[in-house]
Amino acid sequence: MTGPADGGGAVDPPSGAAATRHRIVDAAYACMARDGIAAATVEGIAREAGVSRATVYRAFPGGRDELATAAVTAGVTQFLDGLRADIGDAPDLATMLERGLVAGRHRLDEHAVLQRALHDEPDQIVPLLATVLPLVLAVLRTDLADRLEHEHLQPGVVPAEAADLLARLVVSMIGNAGSWDTDDPVAVRDLVRGHLLAGVVAR
């Protein structure tokens, strides 16, 4: 089974300790995706990775909890990498947000592993996602801040603040679009240009 830590293949395969870590995270993800988060054990993950229990604990002294966080982090990282690829080379901030919201909604809806965890084990998966949220916000904030530098901003807008606020709103909108129909390109345009960016980008 291909795990989320495999990345896009553009990077050189890691070696030694890094490779072992990588394999264990993939195994943790595979076990949790297959058996559920609560049911995954260090023994099972070690077996899946083809290493000893001691090797797992050497790489992840925090045991099961640390493995769960690492597996969710790997899944979220893969999600964000995919999202970046979907967005591609957007000509401006508004286009970037439009593409990101549409692609993010689709990716989340179609993420079978996540959807099953949300349905079957919300008490397990939601706190884990909350743990990873600062990482997600940091990634989006950085991407958005880069873009904001090239935009003509409304008076009073501080790019770092606007990037933070937009990152939060994008995460929230991908999670639940509320009353916005993200399958309708005109609605997405209104949402991004007339609503989310109304206070940020000068028109």
Next chain:
Amino acid sequence: MRRIRAIVSAVTGATVTPTEAPGARAPGGPATTVDAWAAGYLGADDAERRLVEAAERCIVRWGIRKTSLDDIAREASVSRATVYRVFPGGKERVVEGVLCHVVGRFFHELEAELVAAPTLDELLAVGIGALLREAVDNPVLPSLLEREPDLVLPHFAFHQFDRIFALADAVTRPHLERFVAPAAVRPAAELLVRCVLSFAFQPVDWLDPHDDVAVRRLVTTYLVPALTGLDPDRPSTRWENRT
């Protein structure tokens, strides 16, 4: 008690039947969600209030799971039998009472200031500032998040926002309708509750809730333009079609 349970159901995400839904106007009953919350808070008798406040202190100290009915009785200096007389449902009902009490007290104390706000900027500054300060100053939420995230956080997962948005609409509508078109209230309420919950769960140094200037800058620079940018005449948005 029925009213309290309906309110708490809305807050905690438990099933709300349509007739019990907060905001649903029962004959002679409270007209709005906020009225219902405030009524639940103000309508509590002394025994109920004393128990709920004792339970609130216990929960902050030990968390929900580790607080027993005996702890609550001892903290309130009453017998276990008294707790059961006031809350026949036991601990679960007392915990609901605490949530109802906290929310009711908050909105009761804020209501007059919201009604008096002369502009959208002022309304949002007052409301958002108070909500963000409550999130850090009231020890219930931080202590529960620290100790029992598995009990709290699932109520804020992706699909749960359907319920949160409906609640935000009901709570903000009477105030927002003074400044935005009725059809734009729903998306406006959604944006505001996204912001408030995000900053409440994940504070950031540029927005200190106790810094009135910072809160007003957030409102004036970013939120008011977003709300006034909503065009209720555009037929393409689902929110317009739904209203």
